[in-house]
Amino acid sequence: MRIRSTNRVTIKHVAKSAGVSTQTVSRVVNNIPGVLPGTRQRVQDAIDKLGYRPNVIARSLTQSRSYTIGVVASGIDYYGPSRTLVGIEQGANEAGYSLNLSLLHQPENDDVQPLLDGFLSRQVDGIIWATQEIGGNLGWLEQEHFPVPVVFLETRPRREVSVVNVDGRYGSQLAVQHLVARGYKHIGVITGPKTWWSARERLQGWRETMAAADLPVEDRQITEGNWSTSSGAIGLETLLEHFPEMDAVFVCNDQMALGVLQTSRKLGRRVPEDLAVVGYDDIPEAAYFWPPLTTIRQNLMNFGSTAVGLLSQLIAARREENDPPVKSETIWLRPELVIRGSSGEGHPPNL
Amino acid sequence: MRIRSTNRVTIKHVAKSAGVSTQTVSRVVNNIPGVLPGTRQRVQDAIDKLGYRPNVIARSLTQSRSYTIGVVASGIDYYGPSRTLVGIEQGANEAGYSLNLSLLHQPENDDVQPLLDGFLSRQVDGIIWATQEIGGNLGWLEQEHFPVPVVFLETRPRREVSVVNVDGRYGSQLAVQHLVARGYKHIGVITGPKTWWSARERLQGWRETMAAADLPVEDRQITEGNWSTSSGAIGLETLLEHFPEMDAVFVCNDQMALGVLQTSRKLGRRVPEDLAVVGYDDIPEAAYFWPPLTTIRQNLMNFGSTAVGLLSQLIAARREENDPPVKSETIWLRPELVIRGSSGEGHPPNL
């Protein structure tokens, strides 16, 4: 007989102490009806006395479900991803799941297979893929039918796959329409890396809205950043060189917009008199930039919890039906416009 | 006989397919010596053919360890905590642990008992308490001997408990000594909430260093913020009212420092000519504030992975010795000073 070093209390100890079978203890612990109040009380007392805590691992084994979801995230030291993660955690909590977190340090080319294997070995009930679609980093999706449900965030909608997205084209539309309404006509754009699906969407929104407003759309009005503040600074210089008549710029995240604000100050261009700036994300600091930044706000907590909601539906569906119909769904959330000084608040439109 | 809906491959299937016992499969999977190369190969082929993935849950049950550590964090939508979490994840990965993440939404008064129970029910091998010590939110520590090792981050050192800290007093010392060296003499401070242990440490460092430099230390030189940009803005106004001769201010995080920069611009005080500013954290944007912010940098990734390293030592120690000697340890990491424009870079010291 092996000697257990840790002297943990099990369901058997409780059963013996309360003078019932382990089955009855199990019923009490899981609040299953059909136990006499007296018995229930006796068992509960034993549980309290012994400090019994059910072993979720053992339960998982019999039920072949772990009450855990795997989350793959990246870039959580940035505002957007971390905020999304908070939403996921909150949603998971409410739905009774615990979170198993894995981070991708190079989301564009990490080998995801070991990570997926790890999740499956740990018997997660489902997976949330909360990392950006960059280049071909979703290629593994082509593989055979996946053993657990997966919900993807911010990825191109695909057949047979469930996705939750924030509508980036719509966000860009809000930004450009706002600038147009205020009388700006020469509108440039600083995009994120074009390898990112979401960056392409935002750019596409700019294109469409510009065209719809009968404004010119030329390559010299576009430059590509890498989301960093310094790339925004460089981006502005590039744009002004090729597109000197520019009077407004849509910058695809707030960090780059900060670089734009600082560089335009250096160059002596007043914001918003000489140059209007609209960012994207509404990071908390955006309201304290100088001038305060007009930007596009996404409800990221909601984004994360929506993903969990969808995932738990999918998990439930798979449990109920033996033949899982792999219903794929794409949910689109809408961002909103936040108007501040950098696009002319407090200044007359320069018509 | 129950019908399993999910048709997962188990060790038995592999055993049968390879014509060996489950023992032998187990030995192959876990790289245990004492299997003939031929047998090993045959088993490996079966594993590959069937796509077998060991069930970590079942393994956990027999070994009574889960290869998982629980992490309690809060405020991960801020730079410091999220960066620390990245470090923890990386360290855990390297040490072969997976991460079970729980977030505290109100770190100062959430009831942590259900959270701890959840971790213990899930049989985590250890816990990292990566949330700030605020008020009495560590009161639960007084309870009886804890069943798994715990490492605390950023908390007051205690007997019988293991802690990893970044030395905030030393950080403040760097900041103040720098200002003194540049000739500033009337140095105010905007602290974080005094209920936070780490905020008090930073304030204490300011006090000590001021005293050591024979500079006055009065209450009117001190004001308390809540880490937010707006509280920094208000803090500066308060300080200037009570301490009008102030020529430099040490702000205990970069977000508040941003509020200070913006307000001082509004008030027509030039930075650093009229007012030097030093922040704390070195968030990525700090280099792009105007003027760029002098600040205190902490290596937070290292902070997180150090915590994991300590924890896995503690876990190993408990497994080896039946009588765990509860050796507590406190590790101090040192921050560094990053000099930029807000404290007079490029300007002569105003002696």
Added chain:
DNA sequence: ATGAAAGCGCTAACAG
């Protein structure tokens, strides 16, 4: 070098 038996802590299925 390999296998048989027992059991980790719990719950599903059936009796009674």
Added chain:
DNA sequence: CTGTTAGCGCTTTCAT
């Protein structure tokens, strides 16, 4: 309403 039996998938122990 309550108990008995038989596993979940794996590893440990002890034979052979």
